[in-house]
Amino acid sequence: MAREKRPANGGNVTADDVAAAAGVSRWTVGRAFRKDASISSKARQKVMMAAESLGYVPDLRAASLASDRSNLVALLIDDFANPHKLVMMERLTRILRRTGWDILLVNTLDKDDAGHAFLNANQRRVDAVILIGIQFDDDVVDAALHARRFHKLIIFARDSKNPNTISIAVDDIHAMKEIANYVHERGYRKPMFLAGPRTHSAHLLRKETFVDYWQQHFGAEPETEAVVAYDPALAAEIVTKALVGRPRDQMPDIIVCENDALAMGAIDVIRHKLGLRIPDDIAVTGFDDVPGAASPNYRLTTYRQPLTAMAEYLVEVLESDEDNNLDRKFLGTLIPRESA
Amino acid sequence: MAREKRPANGGNVTADDVAAAAGVSRWTVGRAFRKDASISSKARQKVMMAAESLGYVPDLRAASLASDRSNLVALLIDDFANPHKLVMMERLTRILRRTGWDILLVNTLDKDDAGHAFLNANQRRVDAVILIGIQFDDDVVDAALHARRFHKLIIFARDSKNPNTISIAVDDIHAMKEIANYVHERGYRKPMFLAGPRTHSAHLLRKETFVDYWQQHFGAEPETEAVVAYDPALAAEIVTKALVGRPRDQMPDIIVCENDALAMGAIDVIRHKLGLRIPDDIAVTGFDDVPGAASPNYRLTTYRQPLTAMAEYLVEVLESDEDNNLDRKFLGTLIPRESA
DNA sequence: CACAATCTTGCACGCGCGTGCAAGAGTAAA
DNA sequence: TTTACTCTTGCACGCGCGTGCAAGATTGTG
Structure with a gap:
């Protein structure tokens, strides 16, 4: 358990350091961390051991910059009074994380500020924007679609008639x-x-x-x-x-x-x-x-609402190359209790 | 209102494009978007107009990569049953956004998975991690502090005895x-x-x-x-x-x-x-x-709890260069109603 | 008008990693 | 053993922008 054997380049372990330690090239290190890559199991193992002992973690900023995919989605929400939003967040964060997606949480309570929210998403180059709010009117959505750099605008748990938008909702x-x-x-x-x-x-x-x-x-x-x-x-x-x-x-x-x-x-x-x-x-x-x-x-x-199924479908949508006909409706369940 | 006059480099407007359009260098473009930079007002104006018409938005991934500051914080939460968390999120997201900080929302409900949460934060090179959960025990915090690449570990709305941690809480x-x-x-x-x-x-x-x-x-x-x-x-x-x-x-x-x-x-x-x-x-x-x-x-x-004041202090902490004695306690207000 | 102080601008270099291709190593068929 | 593949590895280049410095432009002072 060697402690702190960080290289001298400023305290940050890069793929180069791992490559040197493992006796391979930097690109092989990269391959070891991508699951689709073609790499021999011995090489991967060497890399992983070196990475572990150096405490290497791939830098997603650089990866994103080079690949033009961020694996980041922005979650825009403008409704913090409804506890159901908490449930939705729990489900979304859990399932997206499990599939390798990170979430940028953006508060759009200030309606006039929705533009800033999209600006924000743009600046981080998110792959998609998910709306779970309520006040997003046409102007906002149109502005978003016009200025967007992200690929998909998903309206979650709500119907949308806008054809440039993907709606995942209960029927x-x-x-x-x-x-x-x-x-x-x-x-x-x-x-x-x-x-x-x-x-x-x-x-x-x-x-x-x-x-x-x-x-x-x-x-x-x-x-x-x-x-x-x-x-x-x-x-x-x-x-x-x-x-x-x-x-x-x-x-x-x-x-x-x-x-x-x-x-x-x-x-x-x-x-x-x-x-x-x-x-x-x-x-x-x-x-x-x-x-x-x-x-x-x-x-x-x-x-x-079948939130888990909806969130899982959301992941499918994120990973899909399709561009249209991604809308989907889900069937939920009536829960009879004593109030009616 | 020229539409889509994106340059030919793949649909992405960069500072170079804006520089060309404004008749200045790329670095002047960068300066126009940093508020502390020394730049003449005419140059800034030229840049801003060119940026506007091209639809330019600075790429925060690249900026972060080059500057080693991400202006990103991870918000770790493992408690989605308490509606108060929604209030805290609202306050934090609003105030952090207003001061230029973005938030990565990470669900750590799965306790064994807390390691992944920190890994996550590390991969995005967040500047700080904020905990608003409850189940973070010593092991988790220690692991976090050991493996961390981020600068600050902030425990929000909860007391912490760990000296490597910054606690912002009510008294x-x-x-x-x-x-x-x-x-x-x-x-x-x-x-x-x-x-x-x-x-x-x-x-x-x-x-x-x-x-x-x-x-x-x-x-x-x-x-x-x-x-x-x-x-x-x-x-x-x-x-x-x-x-x-x-x-x-x-x-x-x-x-x-x-x-x-x-x-x-x-x-x-x-x-x-x-x-x-x-x-x-x-x-x-x-x-x-x-x-x-x-x-x-x-x-x-x-x-x-005075959440707004606490969140505002959190921003101070994020922007501070100090490393210790950042803990702070706030006084709240008793709200008498009819239940007692 | 000359000179110094200040403000403004340009640039080489690097941040860490992915892409696409080409060379090398390994394997199966002849 | 040779030939033809397939699998694995290495590399030049670029992603978009910040840092630190030096050169140029501007302003003020005597």
Whole structure:
């Protein structure tokens, strides 16, 4: 266990040092670290031992510079109020790491600053940009596509109509029909839909699907409300405004929420502001199955997205040479609990 | 608005191209993009206009390679169950970005894989590594420090006794004394402390402080329980196991929790499993003031860390040339609500 | 107007590694 | 053993930019 036998070139071990120690050329060292390379097993072994003892680690900056592939993706997020984002991050970071991709985390909460986010991604020469936010409107996406140096713009867990974009998402239409049927089967007749913010390029189809489907199959058009962000506190406000003081016979019997964050805000209000019981007086459904949806406090009937499968497909997309028709929809699972 | 007037060298605009277009040398282009550089304002203006029209963006990989500063930090996290992490991420990403630092997000949930996380950081030649996880024990930190190529190992929002580490955290001792006094003043006499996991190198002093302080000032030693992760669901289990079936007169009158995640799990159980009222039967305090702590459902009395100040100090640390005595403690704020 | 001090600009060299090709080593068939 | 392959290895060149220095341009002072 020799310690600190770094060469004299400034404390940084390079492939040259390893090559010298292993008695091969620098290029053979490089090959030893690439899994596709053609190299004899003895050579690789010699290299690896030398590398180990010198503490050599390939410099990905230089590799990227020389090869024009960075194995880096930028993850742009503008929604830190929804705990589901944490779940998505966990899944994405784990699966991308496992397949050799690193993640640059970029906060785009400041909407006017989205340009800087892409600039950032460009400067690091990421191979792809992944959007898991919500406020990316057309302007932003267009600007991104115009100025981009990266190869792919992926919208994760959200639908996108922009043809230059790759959308990996749950099938909202299928999901909402399933929820609508469930709601109707359980005997609810006066649903209110609580929606999140609207954008053009990256969209959830949940509200439209639910409203249209309900009307076509079960009669009247459901009442709807919208929240400007997926924030339980904001959802609570909207629900309060909509329901406080309303006569009992005009109350909805269920609130169908675009996601769990909104649903949890709604439940809090129904219980603590309106003093009503869930689901007896008003039922609630969500979407995402966040941790916490299962807590005894919420017992939320919700819909789980297959995040692992989606993330794995994302890797496929990253590694694909195709350029179009990469969009994909996944089927999730309805999780019935006691809230509806 | 000329479109796509990229030069013929492969679609990539370099400083050379801009130099040619602006009628200056490549180095002047470089200077125009560095704020400390000495350059005439006319030259900078010429360069900037040329850069704009060509769509030039400096390549940070090359810059990093040449300068040996990457302006990149790795953010290692192994706790995705606690929504407070989302708040920390938001604050860190925003403030670091504003000061020119990019963030490599690394998931170290798989504990045996922490080595890979550092390898990762090394390969990208990050300038510093920031830990916001919890399970980093001595072995991991030591391994990191041994193999490291980065300059600084920062433990954020957590205390560290390792001298090779920089800890930026709230003053747990001060905080817990404040909480203990508050709890006592409000008339509670039989506190139970609900703690999170223990590690050696990165530690919270909350349990020790509370227990010792309570015993010294107010008499008996408080009962304690521990949870293996900051996960509300796990906290709920532990509290259930500890309290279900216990005679009423042996119940604690308050549960002081190491953080909000645990506190929220406790509240859920107290209300829905034990059927007791909060705070009348059992009160609860938390720590962090996560979004959701203020919801009508929890109304959690808690303690807010000054995350913005901490993140801003983190930037100072990153830009400092000092090597030691960079640790710093911050004072937070007790947020009294209705849960205690 | 001359000279020095200051500001601004240009350049050789190197950062560490990948690409594509050509030479060398090893192996199988004749 | 020879010939024709295949496998393995070495190398010139370039990726895009920063560092440190020296030459040139500019300004101020007497």
